[in-house]
Structure formats: C-alpha cells, structure tokens
Amino acid sequence: MEYLNIKNWSEYQHYKDRCPPWIKLHAKILNDRQFITLSLASRGLLMLLWILASEQDGKISNDLDDIKFRLRDSKIKQEDINLLISKGFLVSCKQLQADASKSYPETETETETETETETELPKKNKYLDYVFLTQEEYKRLTEEFGGTILKKMILKLDNYIGAMPKKRNKYTDHNRVLRGWVAEEILGKNYPKAEAAPKLPYYPTMDTEKPDGTEKHRDVSKLFTPKEMP
Numbered sequence: 001m002e003y004l005n006i007k008n009w010s011e012y013q014h015y016k017d018r019c020p021p022w023i024k025l026h027a028k029i030l031n032d033r034q035f036i037t038l039s040l041a042s043r044g045l046l047m048l049l050w051i052l053a054s055e056q057d058g059k060i061s062n063d064l065d066d067i068k069f070r071l072r073d074s075k076i077k078q079e080d081i082n083l084l085i086s087k088g089f090l091v092s093c094k095q096l097q098a099d100a101s102k103s104y105p106e107t108e109t110e111t112e113t114e115t116e117t118e119t120e121l122p123k124k125n126k127y128l129d130y131v132f133l134t135q136e137e138y139k140r141l142t143e144e145f146g147g148t149i150l151k152k153m154i155l156k157l158d159n160y161i162g163a164m165p166k167k168r169n170k171y172t173d174h175n176r177v178l179r180g181w182v183a184e185e186i187l188g189k190n191y192p193k194a195e196a197a198p199k200l201p202y203y204p205t206m207d208t209e210k211p212d213g214t215e216k217h218r219d220v221s222k223l224f225t226p227k228e229m230p
Contacts, residue, residue: 002062004081004090006050009058019055034087045071045080046089062092127154130161137175145183153182 012024025047029035035043048071053060061067068076084090124132131154133141141150157178161171171177 003056003059003093004062004085005093006053006058006060007089007091009053013054013058023050023054025050034089038083038087042080042083045076046084049084049090059093060090128158131158131174131178133175133178141175141178149186150178153178153186156185157182 012026035046038046049060049067052067052070064076064078064081067081068074081090085092122134122136124134125138126132127138141153145153157174
C-alpha cells in the first residue's frame with residue numbers, strides 16, 4: 001500500500017504512542033502562504049487529514065476510497081488530494097526516497113574506491129614481539145642509523161611496549177616513535193644525525209666487504225627475521 005506523508009509532521013507532532021486524542025495546530029500556519037491561498041474547503045480537508053495521519057505517525061493511505069470512508073465524505077475528489085500534494089502539504093513515500101537518494105548520493109563506484117584505498121595500505125612486518133614497521137620504513141631507518149644502532153633502538157622500544165601494555169594501542173606508528181624518544185635515549189637528545197647515519201654505502205648482506213676490504217658491514221635484518229603482522 002502506498003502512503004502519503006504529512007509535511008513537517010515530526011517537527012510539529014511529538015507522541016510516544018500513536019492514535020493521540022488530539023493534534024497540535026501551530027499559529028504560524030497563518031503565515032504559510034501556501035496554506036492561506038487554499039480555499040476554506042481545502043483547509044478543512046487538510047486538517048482532517050492531519051487528524052487521520054495521527055493514527056499512523058504522520059502518514060495516510062494514498063487511496064481515495066479509503067480516505068472517503070475514513071472521513072465519511074463521498075464528495076472528496078482526487079483533484080482535491082492532488083492540490084494538497086502540489087502545494088507540498090502531502091508528500092509521497094516515493095518522492096521522499098528520491099529526495100533522500102539525492103541528498104546522500106553514495107554510488108557503487110565510490111564504495112569500491114574506498115575499499116581499494118583501504119587495501120592499498122602497505123603491510124607491516126613484525127620485529128621482535130611488539131615493534132611493527134613497513135619494509136620501506138625499516139630500510140630508511142637502517143640507512144640513517146645503521147644496523148647495529150637500529151637493533152638497539154628496536155630492542156628498547158620492544159621492551160618498553162612489552163612492559164607497558166597500555167602503550168600497545170597508543171603507539172600506532174612505531175617508525176615515528178623510533179625516530180623520536182627512542183633515538184634520543186640511545187644517542188642522546190642532541191645527537192647529530194650525521195654521526196648516527198653511516199656515510200659508507202649500505203651493503204645488503206653480511207658477507208660483502210667494503211671497497212677497501214677492511215671491514216664488513218652487517219645488516220641487522222640477518223640477526224632476526226621479520227614476521228608479517230597477524
């Protein structure tokens with residue numbers, strides 16, 4: 001069954017239970033130009049429809065025969081109802097749904113785009129028990145601080161988070177935490193980054209010697225294998 005909704009019903013009528021013994025008629029209706037331009041017969045019909053709508057939370061059946069029966073008036077014509085619809089006092093449910101879809105145009109394409117964006121986040125690898133870094137973050141940290149220092153930094157952060165369970169949810173970006181207070185704890189507050197980051201080229205394996213053949217450059221990733229986040 002199709003229904004017609006009363007204009008601004010929820011704004012003017014407030015009832016916890018349906019079928020109230022009376023409805024509210026606000027005085028400012030006299031300033032409504034659409035209402036004033038109605039004939040006295042149309043105004044009377046509209047008020048009777050308001051009373052009828054109070055039985056169904058601001059809705060009436062969009063059936064002329066049903067309206068005639070409920071109001072005990074066989075002279076009501078469809079043109080009378082259409083006039084109230086054209087003036088905006090009655091709104092069909094289909095029109096309400098159409099207006100709502102225009103107000104919130106969430107398309108399938110937008111939903112797919114949001115899903116794709118979420119799945120494009122880089123995966124983080126697990127170092128020790130509580131430290132998580134992406135492959136790119138780990139690579140940059142190694143280049144800036146060196147493998148040996150980075151191992152100490154990761155170990156310190158892992159022990160701290162392990163001893164402070166509340167920090168496990170607070171620290172969502174371990175890359176920034178390592179560059180912040182962890183680096184200061186290991187290297188001092190005024191540490192020069194030039195000293196922390198080795199100027200020698202980075203070698204990806206433990207077995208490769210420096211060009212001059214005097215020293216091997218170790219990769220901390222060989223000391224403990226990162227595991228993917230669960």
